[in-house]
Amino acid sequence: MLTLPRPDRFAPSRWLVCLDLQRDYVVPGRALYSPGHGGIVLACRQVLDVARAGGWRVVHSQRRNDDFGLTPRDMFGAPIEGLRPLVTEPVFFRRGLSAFANPAFAAEMRGARDAEVFLIGFSLAGSCLATALAAVDEGLELTLLEDAVGAGPVEGVAEAASNLLRPFVQVRSSSALLVRDLEEIS
Numbered sequence: 808m809l810t811l812p813r814p815d816r817f818a819p820s821r822w823l824v825c826l827d828l829q830r831d832y833v834v835p836g837r838a839l840y841s842p843g844h845g846g847i848v849l850a851c852r853q854v855l856d857v858a859r860a861g862g863w864r865v866v867h868s869q870r871r872n873d874d875f876g877l878t879p880r881d882m883f884g885a886p887i888e889g890l891r892p893l894v895t896e897p898v899f900f901r902r903g904l905s906a907f908a909n910p911a912f913a914a915e916m917r918g919a920r921d922a923e924v925f926l927i928g929f930s931l932a933g934s935c936l937a938t939a940l941a942a943v944d945e946g947l948e949l950t951l952l953e954d955a956v957g958a959g960p961v962e963g964v965a966e967a968a969s970n971l972l973r974p975f976v977q978v979r980s981s982s983a984l985l986v987r988d989l990e991e992i993s
Contacts, residue, residue, distance in 0.1 A: 819864040822919045826928030828890040831883040850955035867898040868906035905937035927955040931968045943975045950977040
């Protein structure tokens with residue numbers, strides 16, 4: 808007899824992927840720093856607050872270099888203050904460009920195939936682009952919250968990467984999402 812899998816009533820309907828929310832992007836003098844990243848941190852914090860209050864599944868992916876250690880110079884890989892993962896939120900470390908380079912992350916995200924998935928974080932032209940395209944390959948419906956994704960200091964990168972992604976993923980501003988979800992929470 809053929810049995811169909813039953814839907815998981817307890818599976819979250821919304822997921823938030825927090826990509827590279829690390830200090831390297833916000834500390835002046837670091838190679839990945841951009842003065843505009845302060846606004847990105849604020850937008851990420853607002854989205855993360857709404858996701859947590861709304862009971863979304865929140866997952867974090869952070870890049871790690873082969874030489875990562877616990878010396879003070881390596882603390883730039885630590886999470887940004889105010890955007891640290893909660894103990895209930897898994898953190899997946901990777902060496903590759905896409906978050907899906909970590910097999911455990913890819914396995915976790917299979918649970919999001921019937922959910923809304925939102926992406927925030929840093930490195931739009933790098934890890935965000937690679938992760939978004941890998942999510943499409945995995946069958947996920949992804950929305951990139953463009954004002955909550957840092958593009959870096961190079962002019963025109965954000966627009967070019969967003970335009971490249973538009974045929975494959977939704978690209979939206981977090982403001983509409985925040986208004987809608989804050990109304991639902993209230």
